[in-house]
Amino acid sequence: MTTRTTALYDVPGPTTRRRHAVYAVLSTAVLLGLAAWVLHLLFSTGQFTATKWMPFEYKGIQELLLRGLGNTLKAFAMAAVLSLALGGVLAAGRLSDHAPVRWLATLVVEFFRAMPVLVMIFFIFVALKVQPLPALVAGLTLYNGSVLAEVFRSGVNAVERGQREAAFALGMRKTQVMSYVLVPQAVRAMLPAIISQLVVALKDTSLGFLITYEEFLHAGKLIASNLDYDLPFIPVVMVISPIYIGMCMLLSWFAVWVSRREQRSPKTEAVVVAAPGPGAPLPGGEPPTAPKP
Amino acid sequence: MNVLTDNFAIYAEGFLGTVELTVYASLLALALGFLMASFRVAPVASLRAFGTVWVTVLRNTPLTLLFFAVLLGLPRFGLVLPFQAFAVLALGCYTSAFICEALRSGINTVPRGQGEAARSLGMTFAQTLGVIVLPQAFRSVIPPVGSTLIALAKNSAIAGAFSVTELLGTYKTLSELGYNIIWTFVWIAVGYLIITLAISALFNLLERKWGVAR
Numbered sequence: 001m002t003t004r005t006t007a008l009y010d011v012p013g014p015t016t017r018r019r020h021a022v023y024a025v026l027s028t029a030v031l032l033g034l035a036a037w038v039l040h041l042l043f044s045t046g047q048f049t050a051t052k053w054m055p056f057e058y059k060g061i062q063e064l065l066l067r068g069l070g071n072t073l074k075a076f077a078m079a080a081v082l083s084l085a086l087g088g089v090l091a092a093g094r095l096s097d098h099a100p101v102r103w104l105a106t107l108v109v110e111f112f113r114a115m116p117v118l119v120m121i122f123f124i125f126v127a128l129k130v131q132p133l134p135a136l137v138a139g140l141t142l143y144n145g146s147v148l149a150e151v152f153r154s155g156v157n158a159v160e161r162g163q164r165e166a167a168f169a170l171g172m173r174k175t176q177v178m179s180y181v182l183v184p185q186a187v188r189a190m191l192p193a194i195i196s197q198l199v200v201a202l203k204d205t206s207l208g209f210l211i212t213y214e215e216f217l218h219a220g221k222l223i224a225s226n227l228d229y230d231l232p233f234i235p236v237v238m239v240i241s242p243i244y245i246g247m248c249m250l251l252s253w254f255a256v257w258v259s260r261r262e263q264r265s266p267k268t269e270a271v272v273v274a275a276p277g278p279g280a281p282l283p284g285g286e287p288p289t290a291p292k293p
Numbered sequence: 294m295n296v297l298t299d300n301f302a303i304y305a306e307g308f309l310g311t312v313e314l315t316v317y318a319s320l321l322a323l324a325l326g327f328l329m330a331s332f333r334v335a336p337v338a339s340l341r342a343f344g345t346v347w348v349t350v351l352r353n354t355p356l357t358l359l360f361f362a363v364l365l366g367l368p369r370f371g372l373v374l375p376f377q378a379f380a381v382l383a384l385g386c387y388t389s390a391f392i393c394e395a396l397r398s399g400i401n402t403v404p405r406g407q408g409e410a411a412r413s414l415g416m417t418f419a420q421t422l423g424v425i426v427l428p429q430a431f432r433s434v435i436p437p438v439g440s441t442l443i444a445l446a447k448n449s450a451i452a453g454a455f456s457v458t459e460l461l462g463t464y465k466t467l468s469e470l471g472y473n474i475i476w477t478f479v480w481i482a483v484g485y486l487i488i489t490l491a492i493s494a495l496f497n498l499l500e501r502k503w504g505v506a507r
Contacts, residue, residue, distance in 0.1 A: 007408030007426055008400070008418075009336055020336050028339040041370055114489050115482060116447035118454070119461055123482075126464065127474040199353070206355035210454040217358060224365075233369055237362045241354065248353035 042234070052232040055223055056239065068219030069243070075133060075205045075215065079140035080198050086141055087148025094153050097174065105149070112146040118207055125211045132213035136205065144201045151193050151274075155186030160270040185271050192259035192276035199251045206244070216240060252276070296476040300467060307463035308484050314380060314449045314459055315488065319442050321385030326392025333397050344393065351390035356448055359383050364455050380452035384445060391441045399434035400426060432503055439496030446488050460484045 012020060042048065055061045093105025112120070121139030124130050130138070159182050167177040187194075209217040217240065223229075224236040255276035262273045297304060332344035351359075363383040364376060374382075403426050411421040453462035460481055467477045 007403045007405045008334060008422065010409070010412060012336065024337045024339055027337050031339055031343055045370055047369075114486055116450040116461070116485055118447075118450040119478070119481060119485060122461060122464065123478045126468070127478055203353075203355040206357035207451070209357055209361070210451070217355075217361060221361075233366060237366055241358055241362065244355055244358055245350060245353045248355070249349065252353055 045234075047234040047238075049230070051230045052235045055226065055229045055232060056235070061223055064219050064222065065216070065239075068214060068216040071133075071213070072205050072208075072215040075136050075140075075208060075213070076202045078137045079144065079201050079205065082137065082141040083144035083148055083201060084194075086145030087152055090145060090149035091152035091156070094149060095156060095178075109146045109149050112142045113150070115143070117143040117204055118210070121207055121211060132208060132211050135211060136208040136213050139207075140201055140204055143204075144197055147197055147200075148194060151190050151197060152186065155190035155193075155271070155274070156182050158189060158271050159185050163270050185268065188262055188265070188268050189271040189273045191262060192255045193274040195251060195255035195258060196276045199248050199255070202248055202251060216244065296467065296472045297480045300463075300470070300472070303463050303466055304460075304480060304484065306458060307460040307481075308487075310377075310457065310459040310462075311446070311449055311484070311488060314377065314384065314452055314457070315442075315446045315492075317381045318384035318388065318445055318449065321381060322388035322392050322441075322445065323438075325385060325389035326396060329389060329393035330396035330400065333393065334400055348390045348393050351387055352394075354387065356383070356387050356451055359387055360451055360455055376455065376457045377452075380449075380455065380457045384449060384452070387448070388441060388445045391444070392438060395434050395437035395441060396430070398437075399430040402433045403429045435496055435500045435504055439492065439499075442496075443489050443492050446492060447485065450485070 046052070090105050090109055093101050094109065096102050096105070117139055120142055121135055124138050125132065125135035128135075156178070163181055163185065164177060167181040172180070205215060206217050208215045209221070212218070220236045220240045224231065224233040226232070259273055259276045262268050329344045329347050332340040333348070335341055335344075360380070360383045363386075364379045367374075367379065407425055407429065408421055411425040416424070449459060450461040453459045456462070464474070464477050464481060468474050
């Protein structure tokens with residue numbers, strides 16, 4: 001179906017179809033060869049020996065992994081809730097009628113968006129001597145809150161102008177216009193972008209590993225460096241990564257599903273629903289998550 | 294203030310490390326991303342599937358996990374490279390997934406009629422691609438590619454935690470030397486701001502010169 005939507009190809013004729021079939025056989029052979037080579041490499045370096053997979057049978061180690069997963073999810077839940085709150089506050093600041101409030105909010109948002117989240121986390125952890133979990137959550141909150149503020153703001157700005165004008169014409173105050181008219185539509189439209197940003201937060205909880213927070217990757221590292229099981233590093237990666245990637249994929253698919261649903265919803269007629277996907281906009285520029293109707 | 298002037302050499306080394314990492318990883322990401330984007334729009338189903346899997350998996354992989362797997366995992370297969378090369382590999386592969394999506398959506402913004410018109414003028418596939426489709430796609434991919442490369446520069450901080458010489462890693466040396474930790478971080482932050490703002494300025498320039506005017 002992909003070929004249909006690009007300007008690159010016509011509908012293929014019989015000769016082209018034969019040619020494509022040859023390409024298909026060749027490329028499939030190459031890809032299968034690649035997969036076989038990787039498998040051979042795994043077997044020849046002895047990654048599937050019983051000793052290396054034995055640790056996963058022990059209850060203690062399973063509990064260690066589950067505790068790590070629990071800590072990851074705990075950090076994610078805290079960071080998600082706090083960054084949504086901070087995003088709301090900063091977006092309100094950026095949309096304020098008072099210039100100093102607007103400047104301050106803009107400064108905060110632009111600064112934390114331009115700063116690597118890891119630098120923030122290390123600063124809080126090393127310089128302010130905070131415990132790993134609060135340091136991780138605070139760093140993630142500052143970064144994701146700033147990005148979410150931009151998402152909220154662009155959502156509010158993307159609502160059709162007539163909505164705001166009609167609300168003001170009915171005699172609503174600015175707070176009422178915002179809370180009854182603009183924000184509900186903006187949040188609906190921006191829900192996919194918001195969920196995509198939460199995927200970023202979930203991925204970034206793994207940065208806790210670097211500041212010795214006992215999360216999922218940390219548990220994996222503990223098992224991987226165990227000499228009794230012949231340093232089962234590759235098995236650990238093969239167990240941990242599907243779980244991590246699976247969690248992020250579920251959340252990403254949820255964003256896509258929400259996006260489809262909201263596009264059909266009659267409640268988003270006055271605003272364009274954002275496409276899911278991480279919107280990491282240029283600092284100082286207009287975020288790409290703000291499609292104008 | 295004297296944290297910077299006393300240790301200018303250490304900061305400069307870290308700064309250059311980050312710049313090097315960013316440049317090499319950007320080149321790798323652009324090349325791989327282009328390859329994957331061409332896979333994703335190819336008329337061959339197996340290549341399309343490979344591109345889709347590459348993008349979906351890498352976009353949903355935490356970068357720390359990828360660094361962990363590449364820097365500590367690949368040596369188990371007898372592949373021994375300097376840590377910096379591994380870091381470039383991890384960063385480049387991760388970012389290539391985002392570049393691929395940016396390029397693909399850029400190609401999809403070119404109206405079908407453009408390709409149809411080119412073909413009815415008798416242009417070959419290579420001509421259609423090189424003269425008609427890619428130049429137009431290039432115009433609309435400048436901003437998303439710019440944001441992706443800025444994200445790459447920021448993500449390169451993770452390499453510092455895996456003992457690659459770069460800007461964030463300098464804090465360890467400086468705090469061992471007993472300098473004020475807060476000022477150490479202020480100058481690290483300034484270094485990152487310089488890099489991200491430079492990339493941002495570069496892409497704003499490109500955007501102004503070649504940006505889409507539709």
